[in-house]
Amino acid sequence: MFGLTSQIVRSSRSVCSNITEGYRKRQYEKHFKSNLSDADSENSETQLWIEFAVACDYISEEKKTDLMNKSQEIGKLINYMINNPNKFGLYY
Template sequence: MKVQDLIAYKKGFKLAMDIFHLSKKFPREETYSLTDQIRRSSRSVCANLSEAYRKRRYPKHFISKLTDCDAENGETQTWLEFALACDYISNETYNNLLKESQDVANLLNYMILNPKKFGSSES
């Protein structure tokens, strides 16, 4: 099994791509602030998950990287809130993306609480 087969990775990747396409419509003056930050944090979920998965033999490293994933996902939620407050996205879009992000958070939390199920040698 590779990291791309994990449901958390697939959902995180989809969320990052949804945000990427949506953020193309953000105002130009947001390029180096909101647009850049929301793209980076959403992509970091999968990047950190890839690192975590490669460290899964070492439970503390695995869990540490998974908590980094969760932190980046939380940051993404904050940027979504700013996008809503700035009227760059609708309430419906915000709620849909927030739900996707919460699904990712739930999956990451499951992985954190059950490292043995993902190849970690001890918990």
Template sequence: MDFKKLLAYQKGFDLAMSIFEISKSFPKEETYPLTDQIRRNSRSVNANIAEAYRKRKYPRHFITKLTDSDGENSETSTWLDFALECQYISENVYRDLSNQAIEIGKLINYMINNPDKFGVKEE
């Protein structure tokens, strides 16, 4: 199976693209502090899922990369908190994106807790 068919990857990609579109409206003074950070974190979720999947021959590497992915997802949620508090996004947008991030976190944690279902063989 291709890592792009993993549900966590697909949902992570959708969230990253939504964040990219929404962050286009953030103020110029937030280009690095918020816009760049939230874009990079949301994209790193997927990059780490892809790397984890390719390293599934090595159980510890698989779990480590997924743990990194989960961390990036949590950072994305933190940046969403700031975007809401700074009034760059509405409460509805915040709730929708946050719920997506929560779902992605659950999917990543399922992969961490069930590596055998993703082709990982115990050492």
């Protein structure tokens, strides 16, 4: 259980850190999108670990549904940022 918890914490924190890193370098569109893509990948990894948590009976289906809904909403926001970088960047 510790290993799975550690993986969930690591991947979910990585979502935030990749968004932050990309935003700080948002004047470079490709760098911005690259970091957002990494954030999206980490978000998907978090979803995988949530699935494992259910399979191992560490969390309930109800908790899984709640967490997956939140993760999917985060994914939508990240993809909006990827598809609309001009709304977040300082492109010259």
